[in-house]
Structure formats: C-alpha cells, structure tokens
Amino acid sequence: MHHTDTVRIATNPRKWRRPAPCPACRKSRPLILTLGAIYNLRTRKPVNTIYGCICPNCRHKCILHVDGRSLKKAIRLWNHHASHHQRNEQ
Numbered sequence: 001m002h003h004t005d006t007v008r009i010a011t012n013p014r015k016w017r018r019p020a021p022c023p024a025c026r027k028s029r030p031l032i033l034t035l036g037a038i039y040n041l042r043t044r045k046p047v048n049t050i051y052g053c054i055c056p057n058c059r060h061k062c063i064l065h066v067d068g069r070s071l072k073k074a075i076r077l078w079n080h081h082a083s084h085h086q087r088n089e090q
Contacts, residue, residue, distance in 0.1 A: 019075050022055035023085035030055050032074055035063070053078050 019029050030053040038048040051064040051074040062081055066073045 017075060017079060019053075020079045020082040022058060022060050023082045024060040025055060025058040028055060028057040030060075030062075030078060032064075032071070032078065037069070049074075053081075 019032065022028060022030060033052045033054070035050045035052045037046045037050070039045065040047050046069050047067070049066050049069050051066060051071075053062040053064060053074075054060070062078065064074050064077045064081075066077065
C-alpha cells in the first residue's frame with residue numbers, strides 16, 4: 001500500500017489585518033515606519049528590517065525587529081504587542 005501525500009491549496013489564505021489601536025490610549029492607529037535594514041554582506045540582500053511604531057495621539061513608541069522585509073510581519077508583531085501590553089490606568 002502506497003501512502004501519497006496530497007498537497008492542499010488554502011482556500012482561505014491568511015487575512016491581512018490592519019494595525020490594532022495604541023495600547024496606551026486606545027484611540028488611534030500607529031504610524032509604522034521603516035527605520036533601517038540589516039544586509040548580508042555577501043549577497044547584499046536584506047536579512048532583517050527594523051520598524052518603528054509611533055502613536056500620533058500619545059507618542060507611545062515601539063521598535064520592531066523583523067526577519068526579512070515583510071510589513072505584514074511588522075503589523076502582526078505590533079498587534080501582539082498592543083494586545084499583550086499592560087494598560088496604564090489614569
């Protein structure tokens with residue numbers, strides 16, 4: 001009996017998510033800016049990218065270090081940070 005692996009194509013690929021609101025003020029969406037890139041010297045291709053997230057309302061800041069140049073990964077990291085951040089009670 002042969003066991004053959006079937007390749008499944010995702011009928012519902014991962015949905016693009018917009019950035020979560022700021023964890024400090026819960027009012028506005030952050031600005032996600034590319035601060036820099038880290039390159040491999042031999043291949044001259046970007047290995048990692050550094051993104052900066054700033055809330056325009058309360059100036060809450062966060063630095064994200066992402067493998068590759070994917071903005072989607074940076075947004076996912078920001079959403080994780082925003083949902084797991086301890087909120088300041090005022």
